[in-house]
Amino acid sequence: MDLQDYVDNAGDIFVLPEAVIKIKQLIDDDAASLDDIAEVINYDPAIMTQVLKISNSALYKFPNTITTVSKAIQVIGTRSIYDLVLAYGVASAFKDINPDIIDLDKYWEESVSCGLLCKYLAEEVGIKEPEKLFVCGLLHNLGELVVVQLNAEVAKKCTDISSATPLALQKQHLGFSYIDISSRLLKVWGIPSDIVKIVECTHGEQKQANTQEEQIIQLGYLLALNNINSDYFSKFDGVTPDMYKVLGLDEESVDAAVDFCNLQLMNALALFSPSSFALF
Helix, strand or coil, X not given: CCHHHHHHHHHHHCCCCHHHHHHHHHHHCCCCCHHHHHHHHHHCHHHHHHHHHHHCCXXXXXXXXXXXXXXXXXXXXXXXXXHHHHHHHHHHHCCCCCCCCCCHHHHHHHHHHHHHHHHHHHHHCCCCCCHHHHHHHHHCCHHHHHHHHHCHHHHHHCCCCCCCCHHHHHHHHCCCCHHHHHHHHHHHCCCCHHHHHHHXXXXXXXXXXXXXHHHHHHHHHHHHHXXXXXXXXXXXXXXXXXXXXXCCXXXXXXXXHHHHHHHHHHHHHHHHCHHHHCCC
């Protein structure tokens, strides 16, 4: 299969929850109100529960408990709520992936780590709506799950990071990267173009970063890859000083980002890993 075959098949197999699509439509509709968005979320008990869990999690540290979706939207903001609902919706769309092909726990650890690192770095440099960077980090490697579902043999070959980097393995066995699949699938789903553009830039070897957001995901990706695969990579493998200095950060800031990620990882996995959706 070529790249487009993977994307076309994935678009047929993996379907976003209707609420995610509806919320995006409402956000794009100037006539829609916060109550309209809250009503859609409240109609889906799984998404409603997730929004309240995330709003009251360590990701936000609000002093008072948020008990309603309407209050969550007021406090966090409409776009940030959409980003978090999107993160949940995409993760749930892939909840039935075969765990025998790849180490799914490690997959989600790396994806959530990338999200946490990107959000932390975005906050450090003062980017508005850092949740968007969390979502980009979380979703950047969806292409791997697509290949697991559609071509298990190739997916297994691409896990042998003892012999080469993930990108090199993907280019060798697929001819393109998982990021290429991820970004095209997000387009098929109608995900906002700003998220798609950031995901497209995940690999610096493939695409030059021209914005702070693109620079952050390239740095966050490498830090997460190295952190979760510490048996194979050191903390700064592939990371050059220019990658964080261009953001106005130093090595101490990067260390702090990794420490934050490690402290928050288990809690964040409980919110965004599909294994935590079993109750729903």
